[in-house]
Amino acid sequence: MGGADVDSAGPATPRVVVVGAGPAGVRCAETLVKAGIRPVVVDEGRRSGGQIYRRQPENFTRPYAALYGSEAAKAESIHRTFDSLLEHIDYMPETLIWNIADNHVYTVCGNRQRALAYDALILCTGATDRLMPVKGWQLAGTFSLGGAQVALKSQACAVGSRVVFMGTGALLYLVAAQYAAAGATVAAVLDTSALWRRVAALPKLLAQPRALWKGMLLTASLYRARVPVYFGIRPVAIEGSDDSGVAAVSFRDSMGKTRTLACDAVAMGYHLRPENQLADLARCEFRFDQPTRQWLPLADRDGRSSIDDVYLAGDGARILGADGAEASGELAALAALEDSGARVDSSRMDSLRRKLVKLQRFARGLNQAFPWPAAFAAELVDDTIVCRCEAIRVGELRATLSVTGSREVNRTKAFSRVGMGRCQGRYCGNAAAEIIASDGGVAIEEAGRLRAQAPVKPLPVALEKDS
Amino acid sequence: MAGRFQRLGEAGRRSVSIWVDGEPVHALEGDTLMVAMLNHGDHLRRSEFDPSARAGFCLMGACQDCWVRTEEGARLRACSTPVQENMKILTSRLEGTWAELT
Ligand SMILES: Cc1cc2nc3c(=O)[nH]c(=O)nc-3n(C[C@H](O)[C@H](O)[C@H](O)COP(=O)(O)OP(=O)(O)OC[C@H]3O[C@@H](n4cnc5c(N)ncnc54)[C@H](O)[C@@H]3O)c2cc1C
Ligand code: FES
Numbered sequence: 001m002g003g004a005d006v007d008s009a010g011p012a013t014p015r016v017v018v019v020g021a022g023p024a025g026v027r028c029a030e031t032l033v034k035a036g037i038r039p040v041v042v043d044e045g046r047r048s049g050g051q052i053y054r055r056q057p058e059n060f061t062r063p064y065a066a067l068y069g070s071e072a073a074k075a076e077s078i079h080r081t082f083d084s085l086l087e088h089i090d091y092m093p094e095t096l097i098w099n100i101a102d103n104h105v106y107t108v109c110g111n112r113q114r115a116l117a118y119d120a121l122i123l124c125t126g127a128t129d130r131l132m133p134v135k136g137w138q139l140a141g142t143f144s145l146g147g148a149q150v151a152l153k154s155q156a157c158a159v160g161s162r163v164v165f166m167g168t169g170a171l172l173y174l175v176a177a178q179y180a181a182a183g184a185t186v187a188a189v190l191d192t193s194a195l196w197r198r199v200a201a202l203p204k205l206l207a208q209p210r211a212l213w214k215g216m217l218l219t220a221s222l223y224r225a226r227v228p229v230y231f232g233i234r235p236v237a238i239e240g241s242d243d244s245g246v247a248a249v250s251f252r253d254s255m256g257k258t259r260t261l262a263c264d265a266v267a268m269g270y271h272l273r274p275e276n277q278l279a280d281l282a283r284c285e286f287r288f289d290q291p292t293r294q295w296l297p298l299a300d301r302d303g304r305s306s307i308d309d310v311y312l313a314g315d316g317a318r319i320l321g322a323d324g325a326e327a328s329g330e331l332a333a334l335a336a337l338e339d340s341g342a343r344v345d346s347s348r349m350d351s352l353r354r355k356l357v358k359l360q361r362f363a364r365g366l367n368q369a370f371p372w373p374a375a376f377a378a379e380l381v382d383d384t385i386v387c388r389c390e391a392i393r394v395g396e397l398r399a400t401l402s403v404t405g406s407r408e409v410n411r412t413k414a415f416s417r418v419g420m421g422r423c424q425g426r427y428c429g430n431a432a433a434e435i436i437a438s439d440g441g442v443a444i445e446e447a448g449r450l451r452a453q454a455p456v457k458p459l460p461v462a463l464e465k466d467s
Numbered sequence: 468m469a470g471r472f473q474r475l476g477e478a479g480r481r482s483v484s485i486w487v488d489g490e491p492v493h494a495l496e497g498d499t500l501m502v503a504m505l506n507h508g509d510h511l512r513r514s515e516f517d518p519s520a521r522a523g524f525c526l527m528g529a530c531q532d533c534w535v536r537t538e539e540g541a542r543l544r545a546c547s548t549p550v551q552e553n554m555k556i557l558t559s560r561l562e563g564t565w566a567e568l569t
Pocket of ligand 2: 523524525526527528529530531532533534544545546547
C-alpha cells in the first residue's frame with residue numbers, strides 16, 4: 001500500500017478519530033499510522049473485523065476457509081493488519097459513539113462515558129440490513145438476513161431447524177449457501193427479484209467479473225444442495241403464533257400461485273442501508289440517491305463530507321461492499337492527510353479512485369439485478385406491523401397520514417411514533433418513507449429523511465464519567 | 468420447550484451454567500447470552516406493546532429487540548453480551564416501559 005509522509009516541519013500531529021473497525025476503518029487506520037499519526041479507533045464490536053470479516057470468539061476453532069470461504073485471504077489480511085496496528089493506535093473496542101457535538105465524539109463503554117476531541121473524524125460505520133415489512137415479521141423466529149449470518153459466522157449456530165431466506169440481493173444467496181454448506185436445512189430461497197433482471201444487469205455486473213463468477217458459483221451450490229429457489233416472488237405473510245413464533249411462510253410465486261412453506265425461521269433482507277446517524281449528528285449534508293431510493297451523506301470522490309474535518313468511508317457512506325470499503329477507507333485517510341498539509345502519494349489516490357469507480361458500476365448492477373421492491377409498500381395490508389419495536393401497524397400509519405395530512409417522515413414520526421422506537425427507524429424507516437410517499441402521492445425524496453437523534457442507541461441507565 | 472437455534476459445530480467448548488426464569492440452562496463458553504438462551508428455549512422476552520414473544524432480530528446490536536434483565540435488575544442486550552457463569556436471567560414482561568432504558 002502507498003502511504004503518506006508527514007512533513008516533520010508541519011503542525012502538531014492532528015488528533016484523528018476513526019469510527020469502525022471493519023475493512024474501511026482498518027485500512028483507514030493503517031494509512032494514518034503509516035503517515036506517523038496515532039489515531040483513536042472506536043468500534044462497538046467486541047473484536048475487530050466489522051461485518052463481513054466478523055471474528056468468532058477466541059475459543060472457537062473453525063479455520064478461515066470455513067468462516068469466510070472465497071474471502072478467507074482478505075479476512076486474514078484485515079485481521080492481521082489490525083492486530084499489527086494495535087501498538088500504534090488507541091483502540092477502544094466495545095465502545096459506542098452515541099453523540100457528536102462541537103468537534104467531540106461522546107463514547108460509552110459499559111457505563112463509562114468519555115468525550116474525545118478530534119481534529120479529523122473519519123466515519124467508517126458500515127451498514128445494516130434493509131427491510132421491507134411483511135405481515136407476521138414480528139413473530140419470534142424472524143431474523144434479519146445479516147443476523148442469520150452473524151449466528152453462523154460468530155456463533156456456529158443456525159437460527160432455526162428449517163430456515164427460509166426471503167428478500168433480495170447477493171447476500172440472500174450468500175447466506176443461504178453458507179447455511180447449506182454448514183449443514184443447516186434451508187427450506188427455500190425466495191427472491192422478490194425476477195430472473196430476467198439479472199440478465200439485464202449483466203453489462204454492469206461485468207465490471208467485476210470475479211464477483212459475478214462467485215455469485216454464479218453460489219447459486220450453483222444451492223442447486224446442488226437441492227435448495228428450492230423461487231424468483232420474482234411476492235411475500236404474503238409469515239405465519240405462526242404469538243407464543244411459539246414462526247411456523248410457515250406464504251408467498252405468491254412468479255405465476256401468481258400462492259404457496260406455503262413450513263419453517264421455524266425466516267431470514268429476511270433487501271440489501272443494505274448505510275448506518276449514517278453519526279454523519280447526521282456531525283451535521284453532514286445528505287443527498288437522495290435515486291437508484292437505491294435512500295439518503296446518503298454527501299461526499300466527494302475521496303470521502304470528504306460537506307463538513308470540514310469529517311470524512312466518510314465504507315458502506316456507511318455508500319454501499320460498495322468489502323473491497324470498496326477497503327479502498328475508500330484508505331482513500332479517506334489519504335484525503336484527511338492531504339488536507340492536514342501532509343505529502344501524500346497522488347498516484348495511489350488515483351488508482352483507488354479508479355477502483356471505486358468500477359465498484360460503483362458493479363454496485364449499480366447489483367441494484368438493478370436485485371432492486372428494492374418499493375412498490376410492495378403500497379400493497380401492505382393494514383394489519384401488517386411496520387414498527388416491530390412498538391408493534392405499530394401499517395393501518396395506524398396510514399390513518400395518521402390521512403388525519404394529519406403530513407407527508408413528511410419526521411412529522412409523521414412525531415404523530416405515529418413510527419421511527420421513534422428502540423431501533424430508531426433502522427428497520428422501519430425505509431418502508432415507512434415508501435408508505436408515506438405512495439399513500440400521500442408524493443415522490444419519496446419529498447417525504448424527506450428521518451433525522452438522527454442522540455443517543456444513536458440506548459445507553460445504560462446510569463453513566464459514569466471517565467476522567 | 469425446544470431450542471430455536473441449532474448448533475452446527477464448535478461443540479468442544481467448556482460448559483457454562485446460567486439460570487433462565489429459575490431453570491438451569493447449559494451454555495458454552497463464548498456463547499452470547501442470546502445464543503445460550505435460544506439453544507435452550509424459543510424466545511428471549513415478551514414485547515411490551517403486543518402479545519408476541521420476541522427472539523431478537525438483527526444479532527448485531529442495531530434493533531434492540533433482545534434486551535433481557537437479570538434477577539438483580541440489570542438490563543443486558545443479549546446478542547452482544549457473552550454468557551458468564553451463574554448469570555440469572557428473567558424473560559417475563561417488565562412492568563414499566565422502554566423509556567427506562569434510554
Ligand atoms: C450483517 C452483514 C453481513 C455482511 N456480510 C457480507 C458478506 O458476507 N460478504 C460481503 O461481501 N459483504 C457482506 N456485507 C456487506 C458489508 O457491509 C461490507 O462488505 C463491509 O463489511 C463493509 O465494511 P465497512 O468497513 O464499511 O463496515 P462494517 O464492516 O460494517 O464495519 C463498521 C463498524 O463500525 C462500527 N460502528 C458503527 N457505528 C458505530 C458507532 N456509533 N460507534 C462505534 N462503532 C460503530 C460497527 O460496530 C462495525 O464494527 C455484510 C453486511 C452486513 C450488515
Ligand atoms: S438482536 Fe438486534 S440488538 Fe440484539
